Amino acid sequence: MEFPEITPPDQQAHRDAVARHEQLIKPTGSLGRLEELGVWATACQGVCPPHPFVRPQVVVFAGDHGIAAHGVSAYPSEVTQQMVVNFLSGKAAVNSLAAAAGAAVRVVDVAVDWNPAAGGGPPSVTQHKVRRSSGAINRQDALTEEEVTQALNAGVAIANEEVDCGADLLVAGEMGIGNTTPAAVLVAAMIGEEPVSVVGRGSGIDDAGWMRKAAAIRDALRRARPFGGDPIALMRTVGGADIAAMAAFLAQAAVRRTPVILDGLVVGAAAMVAEELAPGARQWWVAGHRSVEPAHTMALQHLELEPILDLGMYLGEGSGAVAALPLVQMAVRVLAEMATFTEAGVSGPLGAPLPAR
């Protein structure tokens, strides 16, 4: 899988947005992070002033993980398929959050352990399915080499489908019982961390579960160590079809010059893979939030992304990214709608030169 070279967000639009922030009727910098977000969005859109995003799209990548059978999750694997049904009926958390934020939600069955013919939903859900579940990564490969390619192609295709349908901002979410285990392994493998430092409580495991998860991560990490610098091999040995598809989705979003709000640990791990596959892709992303998972903070540091929110969330589904979406929209609207000092007849700072008209 080769991605074309990533074109960075537009530098002229970036400079224009910085300059515009100095002319709007507020002290420069007084909107803090909102100013930076507005500048980033402007650079992604390539024109200043920017316009509010009109079709933000969440894609939830659903997949099961063989490792779940090893007691690493508080929930049974069947919850993955049950939640796919609930995303379709609009009753899950990400549905409410996305509705509030003005975003649409699509769920894609990449590797759910069920037969989609038995009720897996419309083609938008099922057409990119790679396999039923990914392998138990403490003992076996997650995927074959062909399946890695298939999953990456799925992610590229999904990004293209959404952008071609008009999506102007993308969010990757995920649903998969057990998926924080491969995500933590991937982060540890890529940055050389010890197993115990990346073990989090996922959806809320107890202490015994934490120990089982730590053992699974340790065993998987041993299998992954030879491949730390090879993201494709990592996807095969300790990844998963859903995570590989997400990684390609995030990389392809950058190829298509479409900004992305990242979610928590699982998306963060996929983002680290994506940045390896398509260096510079991260310039098209912002981090929506910091999850409570320790490996997520490591992934954010590695990607040099500062999260917008820090609300103690750990649900996944894209929820933390969607929660930050209104702030991104606000950041854009400020640049798009506010008056300049000159337009508004407002006096500038004392002792400062008169603003240019």
Place this chain on the structure above:
Amino acid sequence: MEFPEITPPDQQAHRDAVARHEQLIKPTGSLGRLEELGVWATACQGVCPPHPFVRPQVVVFAGDHGIAAHGVSAYPSEVTQQMVVNFLSGKAAVNSLAAAAGAAVRVVDVAVDWNPAAGGGPPSVTQHKVRRSSGAINRQDALTEEEVTQALNAGVAIANEEVDCGADLLVAGEMGIGNTTPAAVLVAAMIGEEPVSVVGRGSGIDDAGWMRKAAAIRDALRRARPFGGDPIALMRTVGGADIAAMAAFLAQAAVRRTPVILDGLVVGAAAMVAEELAPGARQWWVAGHRSVEPAHTMALQHLELEPILDLGMYLGEGSGAVAALPLVQMAVRVLAEMATFTEAGVSGPLGAPLPAR
């Protein structure tokens, strides 16, 4: 000014919301702070599940401060009146943010240093005017005793007007060149802090301005020290008509059982006064954000409020509160719209008792 005893938010609705969060199809606690916010909003509304707020209202309290003539602000005082005009024309930051969040904005001239007959806007802006500017608090009282009463009455009246017109969530914002100086003095006086620890850069003063502001705060604090435990006397000696009106507005919101999102330092200082005037009022408030002003963090700690956002903002106008409004709405929608495990046919945690229907 005597406020009636504050009725706390509904405890049964609070318990119902906590219980509902355990039944919704997500790990309990996985939405982090959003869950707490939803519970708070439910308790304020008094019924579970809650409904999204339908008429959030921002009120910007505008007032000038004599202390501005002592070089404590980066901007000239005339900016206060210029910004009132811009709030009315919808071109200020809070207008964009509020429009994005679905809130209306009203601006009230409490003590702007202009003649409202000369273009101060409609009666909703001018009818509660107390005086032109408040006194330079390093050397003189901000207000007379009668003006304090008048300002407090204005705040009560404004809260009543908004709630009577259907506002179901309130935000107090402020506009007033120099107003972080009395705000910092109030915080320091109420919690016994040293002057230097409460001096912030306001709208962005340079080092020389910082020193002038520190001197002004020191002198005002000397005048305030005898009145640390008497909020009415503090309003008179080192407050301001706008801050007094805001304090009464925040207290009256609680009297009217209407939740509030607090903004930054100036609103925070008013909130500390309000909590003195109407103990328990703070149960009806959440802190929208943490501003960069050091005294704001002290005010939040004193009120035992944890801010939702921490985005390095320091604009005022209610901007930090309005930025948090979409998260409050999301928190409510999650409780209102998500399915329960039983409704959705989703398996609960492994080893957990079956959820009650």
